[in-house]
Amino acid sequence: MAEYLVELYVAQGDHTAARRQAASAERAGTDLAREGRAVRYLRSIFVPEDETCFLLYEADSADLVTEAVARAGLRLEHVSAATTSVAGAQESPDGITKGTRMTSTTSTTTSTSSSTTSTTPTGTTGAPDLAELRDKQQKVWSSGDYNKIAALTVPVSEHLVDHVGVSPGDRVLDVATGTGHVALAAARRSAEAVGIDYVPALLDIARRRAAAEDLAVELTEADAEHLPYDDASFDVVLSAIGVMFAADHEAAGRELVRVTRPGGRIGLASWTPEGFVGGMLRTVGAHVSPPPGAQPATRWGTEEVVAGLLGDGVTDVRSVTATVRQRFADAAAFADLFLTYYGPTFSAAGRLDEEGRAALRADLVALAESHDRGEGSRGLVCDWEYRIVTATRR
Numbered sequence: 416m417a418e419y420l421v422e423l424y425v426a427q428g429d430h431t432a433a434r435r436q437a438a439s440a441e442r443a444g445t446d447l448a449r450e451g452r453a454v455r456y457l458r459s460i461f462v463p464e465d466e467t468c469f470l471l472y473e474a475d476s477a478d479l480v481t482e483a484v485a486r487a488g489l490r491l492e493h494v495s496a497a498t499t500s501v502a503g504a505q506e507s508p509d510g511i512t513k514g515t516r517m518t519s520t521t522s523t524t525t526s527t528s529s530s531t532t533s534t535t536p537t538g539t540t541g542a543p544d545l546a547e548l549r550d551k552q553q554k555v556w557s558s559g560d561y562n563k564i565a566a567l568t569v570p571v572s573e574h575l576v577d578h579v580g581v582s583p584g585d586r587v588l589d590v591a592t593g594t595g596h597v598a599l600a601a602a603r604r605s606a607e608a609v610g611i612d613y614v615p616a617l618l619d620i621a622r623r624r625a626a627a628e629d630l631a632v633e634l635t636e637a638d639a640e641h642l643p644y645d646d647a648s649f650d651v652v653l654s655a656i657g658v659m660f661a662a663d664h665e666a667a668g669r670e671l672v673r674v675t676r677p678g679g680r681i682g683l684a685s686w687t688p689e690g691f692v693g694g695m696l697r698t699v700g701a702h703v704s705p706p707p708g709a710q711p712a713t714r715w716g717t718e719e720v721v722a723g724l725l726g727d728g729v730t731d732v733r734s735v736t737a738t739v740r741q742r743f744a745d746a747a748a749f750a751d752l753f754l755t756y757y758g759p760t761f762s763a764a765g766r767l768d769e770e771g772r773a774a775l776r777a778d779l780v781a782l783a784e785s786h787d788r789g790e791g792s793r794g795l796v797c798d799w800e801y802r803i804v805t806a807t808r809r
């Protein structure tokens with residue numbers, strides 16, 4: 416029998432949920448083994464910072480493992496037959512092993528809703544090279560054509576600016592501005608608006624939009640992890656589904672705080688792990704492993720994580736969740752739009768062979784269908800959840 420590793424999503428790295436998943440997995444494995452099936456549950460490894468629980472099974476085939484996971488009532492992300500280990504795995508008294516990060520060489524991946532098998536490089540090391548990761552991610556956001564997607568989230572930016580409250584004359588920084596939604600919204604409210612992003616082509620579009628509306632917006636190519644501004648130089652620092660995609664979450668959090676003046680406000684809108692985009696990013700990750708060292712962007716969709724990233728330099732951390740309604744002709748139209756234009760899905764698809772791309776597309780279609788509000792002739796209508804976290808600089 417070979418060993419198989421199953422990856423499960425554990426929202427917010429919740430230890431109790433991980434323990435429950437491990438117990439169900441063990442019961443299902445034991446039941447199947449009693450029925451004479453060649454599958455045996457070995458142990459679970461929980462990596463809270465990756466919101467992931469790995470189950471280790473011994474079995475004759477990946478299909479048997481998939482059956483065990485289904486019987487346990489768990490939703491698996493993927494099954495790997497690999498020379499895989501989890502760095503720093505340590506047995507804990509409650510029977511669930513804690514690890515830090517995945518290490519492995521190559522794996523054979525079977526995704527949930529497709530029986531297609533593909534070989535992809537996977538795994539992360541204990542000490543990620545964040546500069547290399549940043550360069551990779553910059554290339555991802557430069558790929559596709561984000562401008563074709565950007566309009567979908569205009570309401571998120573408008574909500575963020577109104578929720579935080581921007582007054583005439585405020586100096587406002589929009590971190591990871593993309594095509595400029597938040598910076599433009601702030602400028603429309605007579606603020607002194609500044610936007611930064613590390614994709615020059617997106618900044619050019621933001622400049623054209625500002626020119627078309629005759630708005631004064633300063634747009635600068637820069638990295639969210641190294642903001643080119645003095646300490647305390649902004650009244651309001653905002654980011655709409657932008658800074659969450661920085662490679663080094665800790666550095667980005669520190670920079671947000673550093674450039675905000677005492678008494679100034681920080682407001683961050685991020686997709687939640689449980690929402691539609693959280694599901695989409697996990698779906699992509701199940702087909703093409705994220706680069707080594709990448710932390711899930713949707714960590715920023717939980718208040719506790721953002722409070723930790725902003726640290727002691729802020730007070731009065733609060734959050735609200737909201738949804739932005741999206742409409743597509745159908746689920747396939749959504750999948751094709753994102754596979755063609757959205758950097759993360761576009762570049763993932765480029766790393767797969769034809770069969771792998773078809774499997775990814777099928778899973779994206781299934782995800783969209785599972786979120787459809789069922790409005791029939793109006794096409795696919797779904798609500799994408801995000802969280803706005805606000806804080807005040809001490």
Ligand SMILES: C[S@@+](CC[C@H](N)C(=O)[O-])C[C@H]1O[C@@H](n2cnc3c(N)ncnc32)[C@H](O)[C@@H]1O
Nearest residue numbers: 556591592593612613614638639655657660661
């Ligand atoms: C989903 S888009 C959102 C863009 C924009 N905020 C909006 O609301 O449309 C994510 C943006 O984050 C930018 N980004 C990600 N990491 C960054 C970093 N470390 N520094 C600067 N920009 C970054 C990408 O280039 C991309 O424009």
